[in-house]
Amino acid sequence: MDNMMELAFPIIVGMIFLEIILGWIQHRHYYRVNDTVAGVSTGIMFMLVGVPTLFGALVVYNWIERNFSIMAHLGLEIPFDAPLAFHSAFPYVSIQWVPFLYWAVVVIAVDFLYYWFHRLSHEINFLWGSHVTHHSSEEFNLAVSFRGGSFQRVFEYIFFLPLALIGVNWLMFLFAHRALKLYQFWVHTAAVPELGPLEYVMVTPSNHRVHHGRNPQYIDKNHGGIFIIWDRMFGTYEPEREKINYGITNQLKSFNPLWMTFHYYAQLWQECMATKSWKNKVKIWFAKPGWKPADLGSSEIVYSDPARPNYDPPLPAQAKVYGITQFALLSGGALLAYSLAHDSVFGIFRLLILIGFVVYGLTVVGGILDSRPWVYPAEMLRLVLIPLVAFAIHLNGYLSVPVLLGCVGYSAASLLLLALLRRYFIQDVPAAEAA
Ligand SMILES: [Zn+2]
Ligand SMILES: [Zn+2]
Secondary structure, eight states, X not given: OHHHHHHHHHHHHHHHHHHHHHHHHHTOOOOOHHHHHHHHHHHHHHHHHHHHHHHHHHHHHHHHHHHHOHHHHTTOXXXXXXXXXXXXXXXXXXXXXXXXXXXHHHHHHHHHHHHHHHHHHHHSHHHHHHHXXXXXXXXXXXXXXXXXXXXXXXXXXXXXXXXXXXXXXXXXXXXXXHHHHHHHHHTOOSSSXXXXXXXXXXXXXXXXXXXXXXXXXXXXXXXXXXXSHHHHHHTOOOOOOSOOOBSOSSOOOOOOHHHHXXXXXXXXXXXXXXXXXXXXXXXXXXXXXXOOOGGGOOOOOOOOOTXXXXXXXXXXXXXXXXXHHHHHHHHHHHHHHHHHHTOGGGOHHHHHHHXXXXXXXXXXXXXXXXXXXXXXXXXXXXXXXXXXXXXXXXXXXXXXXXXXXXXXXXXXXXXXXXXXXXXXXXXXXXXXXXX
16 A cells, blocks of 8 residues: 555656646746745655554444444445456456446445545535645745644544445555545646536546636635546536635635644634634534624625735745755654654654654744744754754664764754854844845
8 A cells, every 4th residue: 555655756756756847838937936845744744644544444444344234234345356357468457347346336335435425524614624734835836735733633534434334455545545635636736727628527627727716706606526527426516717816715825734734723712712612613613614603793695805915925946945954954863763663663652753853843934934934943942852852762773873963963063054054033023135
């Protein structure tokens, strides 16, 4: 299963490069550095939280399938054979029709359940709170597909449990779900035009662009994952006509991945505390986004100004380069944590420390991009803590001397750089002059 993702990885990176090159040729800027770094930061957090989430989900899924499978009670079994057979001679590959049909039905069923999960994620507050992160970008490019709320999958997997009840093997479900997720990558691009007859059946870049629009007619439309037919059947289809303004109606003025992940829950919590009636304190979590209890104002949706400028705070180039460099290093740290998460020898406690540092670091990078004054002391503290914590782990016998020295060297070099660049973080130089 992990092979599927490892195989896809170089293709994903290659496609992003291709999209950037296409942008240059078309004189269109699909990417903005701050927006991309912030979005990918939420994706990294999503990836790290995803390991235990998937594990827990599969335990529950498998337990239901083992004990309550309707197929098993009827004495039937869904065969789990490969849908394709490979040969050494022409035509090299052939379809195994019976398993192929089973696979097709499972993929369609996964896509159908996904449609409802995604649609309800737009229509119910507590679900929207974990999905809003995917929509907060004001750009539209392949990297937007990595943006996501860390805990969305907890809700998403629950929607697929009916498949366990029917008797779909967990591995078959997981393959189909991964296929759905991989499919969704390529539809996040503005470089591909409308695709003629494909638009009737499949989710395409054009109809998914609509899904990310904040124009009134585009809101809560085109929820499909692989097939757009569900939107056409259930009345949520909208074609791409007027120029799309991307993002959410209440502009999120932040590149901080923690705030990007939790801001909507913070808002719901505040409203829950502020409203007087107990009925409304409960209702607020299940109401449609935009609904307000009568004592907190009008529920009328205020659409955003189409001409509103994108959130793009000025930042001296020196601070930006520092932030991006740290982001690149933190991405490496996150990949290390991700691979160690599959290695039980490393130990959960040390893994949590590593993940804590990665999330802390990404939050500081977000603060740098937001030009926030707290980042300077926060970054200093992080750089002082790294060698201290590494030394403590070394004393426990888990970190070799070269790795420890590497941590000390990285920390010292970063601290020196930070001290040299101080004035660009404290903002006593106007951004335009510094850049
Ligand atoms: Zn959505
Ligand atoms: Zn999307």
